[in-house]
Every structure is written in structure tokens, then in C-alpha cells.
Amino acid sequence: MNRPSSETESTRGASLPGTVYVVDDDAQVRRSIEQLGRSVGLEVSVFASADEFLKNNWDDVTGCLVTDVRMPGMNGLELQRRLADSAFPLPIVVITGFAEVPMAVQALKAGAFDFIQKPFRPQALVEVIQRAIELDKTRRMQRKQVSEIRERLKTLSPREREVLMLLVEGSTTKRIASRLSISLTTVDFHRNNILRKMEVDNPVELTRAVDLCELTGNKTR
């Protein structure tokens, strides 16, 4: 069969785990995005207005939100603002109309993941949804890792924490011993305990885990 767009081959059948929330006031557009999403194995929930979406509880599962910008009542940008205020975790993809580049720019500045302009290629929408879900996945994984690392950090004794800070700064065993006025064997003893408790093999991995915690910690909304 002669397929009009070969790109679809890659996504067809390959089920994309994830949920897409769709907010669009145009019933036919809404329905079509629902059908497209389901055809590539996504869970899709549709809403006819921003208010309807805000009133409903969404599950905190891997996914993304796709919203039209131009809608009667609350428009897409306003919805995006409201969601940002309530620490909405999912990436947001904004659909803009013909010649609405300024709105797209506004959406991106307000933290939208991406925008797509009507009339879009359906495959382009699938791709942007895919990327948004990938991002969400990565973010979720990171969030999980961070919380695990935080849990592990809690198991450390005060002395072990002191040693950890110096290890992360890149200090040698000798230097740590002199800084804390303890013997080299004691440092080694602490060090091994820390690596075991933090579930890492060496100081390099330890540093990376702590950094991840710091970085995402700073970025927390």
C-alpha cells in the first residue's frame, strides 16, 4: 500500500506508554487528536475547555498536556499560567493557530515544552508528544533517583556526613584524616560505610549522585 507519510512506520504499532491530556474547544480537532493518540498506543483524555481540565483530577502518570491556545473563556496561555502556579508536573505542548507566533513565543517563555502550529502534520504532533513524554519520563526518573539518594543520605551518621562532604570536594584520605584529626584507617572505615550506604562503587559515583541531588534540588519549583 502506498503510504502518504513513511514516518508513521516507526510509530505505528510501537506502543508509546503514556497519557496525553488534550484541551481543545473544537470537538472534531479534539476527537481527531484522541484518535491519533490512541492509534499509537497512548492513553488519551480529552477536555472541551481549560475550566473542565482544571476541575478534573488528573493522574500523576507519565504523559503530557496538549492544549489549544485560542479558546473561548480561559485560553491556553492562561491555563498554562494557572498550571505553573500549581506546580503541574507534566510538559505542556501548545497548539497555536495560523499566524500566532507571538502567542507561541509567550507560551515558550512561560515554560511550555514546545508549540505546534496549525495546520500541523499529524506525525509532527505525534513526534512532539513523544518528545514531551520522553522528557517527562526522564524527569520522573531523576525525581525518583533524587528522592532515593535523599533517603540514603538520611541513613548517614553525622561523622559520615562530614567525611562525605570532604570526599565530594575531592579531598584525599590523608587530607580528610588531618582535617578531622582522625586516623587513616578510621577514614577508610567511614568511607566504605558511606559507599555501601549510598549504594555506589566509588567516590566518583558518589559525587555524581550528590550533584544530581543538589542540581535538581535547586531547580525544584
Next chain:
Amino acid sequence: MVTVNALLIEDDAADRDRIALELRADHHSEFDLIVTTSLQRGMEYLESQEFDVVLLDLSLPDAHGLEAVLRMTQAWPDLAVVVLTGLDDKQTALAALKHGAQDYLSKEWLDGALLIRSLQYAIERKRIEVQLRQSEQRYRALVAAMTSIVWSTNADGQIQDEQTAWAEYTGQSSDQCDQFGWLESIHVEDRVSVTSFWQADSAHRVEREFLLRIWNASSNRYRRCVARVVPIIVDGREVSEWVGTLTDVEDAKQAEEALRRAERLASLGTLAAGIAHEINNPIVAAWTSAEAALNILDQPEATEMLSECLQNVVQSLLRCRDTVEGVLRFARHGEVEKRNRDVAGVIRQAIQELEHYAETHEQTLMWTNEEELPPVYGNDAQMQQVLVTLMRNSIEAGRAGDRVELATSTSTDSIQVTVTDRGHGMTLEEQQRAFDPFFTSRKEHGTGLGLSIAHGIMEGHGGSITLTSEGGEGTQVTAQFPLAMQATRDCDVTTKDS
């Protein structure tokens, strides 16, 4: 009684007394007479006070004959002067009249009534003369102040006098303008209308306005001018000459055209953006659903979803078609044939057309005060389209069980058709945008062109369409159709009969 200030300049004592006596004897006017014996003294009096009339003897010691008249009329052009002459002095008397005296009286034939009448007439004539002169001065100032060119021709349209303004504008010399030479300055395509005007029977020639391209010497090209000709009629019958103005309207026309062009472009731009916006949604929907269908084509269990996808494709494409049709109707509603129409019949047809539609919405449609109505001048199909649009909107705004009411009323010059619903009503913003092309409160129904087309049709009919609404309380829309004019009504009847 009116007081007349008169100055008598007469050196003969007997004449002086006689005239003074006659004037004093008049019972209709009171003459305040000052008498003096020389022109010099008379002039001094005139310097110091105002006189209505001067009686001037033509044989004074210090000025003889015409000289006295000339000195007097030159110094006081607005003064009424009556000269007194001897019997043998008729020639001088006539010359005096030519030089501005109002009348002459022969001292030999002087009688009271004649004297009084002559003075009064002199005063009156002078007053009119002054008025005329002032009006002519005003006229000349007006002509000078006018940017238009003023010209004149004889009764047949030939230029005979020198036409300075015309010559300056067109660059034609007076020889070139002579007789019908001036026609050469008119663009050859426009000349016909002018020549046929002058060739036509003079009896049918009346005041008229032409828009002509006239050669302009200074800009070296033709410029559009409005030429206006007015006949000067003497004795209430005969045309003695034609005067006209020529006003250069090229700049005004160009500005007007530029504005119209800009407006057209602006409305085209608005329309194009509207079409793009309206069509993009169904295109996206059709394309996306089609793609979804292709994605699941080989999944045996997906038949139901496949059918949903294809239905969405079809619905979306129908929406595209409706938009395109709407745009075409919108663009087409320009020229239609209009006749005197029975509006009641049009209303009944419109109601009939929508009865089924109302039923499917579980609503009723009714004309609350069904009556016969005077004819309106319009196009059946278009008027019906307006009414159908209004009623359909009302049905769509309403809920099951609602009743959409149509009411009519007649005023001196129009018929009002009001459609009222008890539906969801409109916000102020919606009301303001209701007539904008593509504005709709229901994105997936309709094109948003219905009301703007109706608005256009009503404007084309010389009528109007207005809307009032209370949010949640329903909406009332009134279409106002102008009544057929009495004249065209009669006219229509005769064409039907014949």
C-alpha cells in the same frame, strides 16, 4: 414720519426759497433741509454730516455744469444726487445722469409733487445701487477666493471673452479657446458628453455637472475636474450666457481611491485570515483522523475506531465545504435583482423552511401576530435567507421545549421583523462581534458567516439589523426592511398590468 436729510446747493435765492417752501409743504416726509450757495460750502457740509440726498444746481459760481456733478459723485459715490437745470440745459442734465446723478429737475417745471417724488426715488435708487455694488464686490471676492476656475460662454457654448483662469489652467491661449476651441482641452473620450450638451436643442439645456479629464498645463497631464454650467437667464426666458466653474478634483479622487483600495485590502486581509483560521481546524481534524485510521488499518480489532476516524474525516471535510460556500455567498451578495415583495409571504416561507429544524431541536417556531403587510422592495431569496439565519440562530441558542417567536410591526417607512428566543443569550463582547465575519459562539456548527451575510444583505436592502441580548435571558434580533416607495409601488403595478 420719515425724516429726510437733504442738502440744497443753489445760489439763486428765489429758487432756494421756492424749493424750501415746496419741501416744507409735504405731509408724508419731513425734510430736514440745509441750504447753501456754493459747491465748496456744500462739500464742507457733506464732510461734517450725513445726507440722504443732495439737490445740486448746475450753475453755481464755483463750479459749472458737469464739473459739480463729477466732484460730488467722485467724493461721495454712495450719495444720491439730483441736479437742477435750466430749460435749455437738457444735454448737461443727461450727461449728469451718466456721471452718477440720480435724476434731474428742470427749474422751470418744478412742482411740489414732482420734486418730492424725484428726491424719494433718487434716495431709493441710490440705496439699491449701493446694495448691488456691494453684492457684486462680494461676488468678485468670492470668485477670487475660490480655488475653482470660473468661465463663461455665450448662449451656444462659445467662448468669446478672454478666459484668464481657463487659459492659465489649460495653457490654451485666448485664440485657441475662441468659439469651441476650448473643447480641445478636454480629454477626447470625455469630449462627447460636452459637445452633445451644446449641440442639443437649447430649450432642453439646463444646469448640469460633468466629470471631465481636462488637460492641465502645469502638471503636463489630464486631471479630473468637476465642471458645472449654469445658464444666465434674462427676462425669465432667454439664456443670455452660460457661466461655469471648473474644480480640480484629481487629488481628492486619488485620495478617495487610495482609501478605498486600502479598505478593500484590509477587508480582504481580514477575510483571508478568517478563512485560514476557519479552515485550518477542520483540515487538522480530517488529516489527523485520517492518519490515525492509517495507523490502525492493519489491526483486525479496530473496525469501530476506524469508522469513528473516518466519520470525523467526513464531518471535518463537510465543515470545510460549508465555510467555502459561506465565503462565496458572502462575496456574492453584491448585485441582486430587487422587486416589490410581499414580505408576509417571505416570512411564511422562511418559517416553513425551518419548521422541521425546530422540531428536531424540540422547539416551536411561530409568528405571533400574523398579518398582511405592505410590500417591501427587495430580493425574495435574500430576505428569506436573512430570516432563516435569524431563526436558526435562535433555535440553536435555545433549549428543548423553547419557543422562538417572530413578530412584525410596520412604521411609516419600514417593516420590522423581530425574532426572539429565550436561549443562553450573548455576552457584551459576543454582541459586539456578532456581525464580524467568522465570529461564532459554536465553533463546530456553522461558519460564523450567517449574521455577517445577513447584515450585508440588509445593508444592500437599505435596511438594518440590530441585536439586543441579556446574558442567560435570550436574544432579540430585529431586521428592518424599508417599505417600497409609493412611486415604485405604482410603477410596479403598471408594469404588471401592461
